[in-house]
Amino acid sequence: MLSGLNSNGDANTKVYIKEQEILGVNGFAEKIELSIHPSPITDKQLNLVYDVTTLTHSVSKITIYSTLGQKVYQTQLKNDSGFSNKSLNLSSLSIGVYVLQFTSGNQSTTKKLILK
DSSP: OEEEOOTTOOTTEEEOOOHHHHHOTTTTTTOOEEEEESSSBSSSEEEEEEEOTTOOOSEEEEEEEETTSOEEEEEEEEOOSSEEEEEEEOTTSOSEEEEEEEEETTEEEEEEEEEO
16 A cells, blocks of 8 residues: 555545556566575676576576666576576676676566676
8 A cells, every 4th residue: 555645635545556566467476596606706707597497488688787777788598497507707897786687578686796
């Protein structure tokens, strides 16, 4: 439930949002399992381990953003059945903190990356 102003400017209006509208029809049933290592990354080689048994799309996308929200790296991964390993060469990135976003279809998860 959210409170807000109605058209008259009154603050007593309540807005009800159904859980399905936020989570989608399937809720968290298609949760992405993703781990990254090492952490922090010292040799600019990132290893991803992800479980695609719950994903319905054949391709996933990795996007890395700077702390300013700028896209600094992007690649696509082919989804095979079960657990998959992928190594990414991040030598084009400077030392710093980044956000990695793993997306498959309409499912997405994010992880913090630290490059030393």
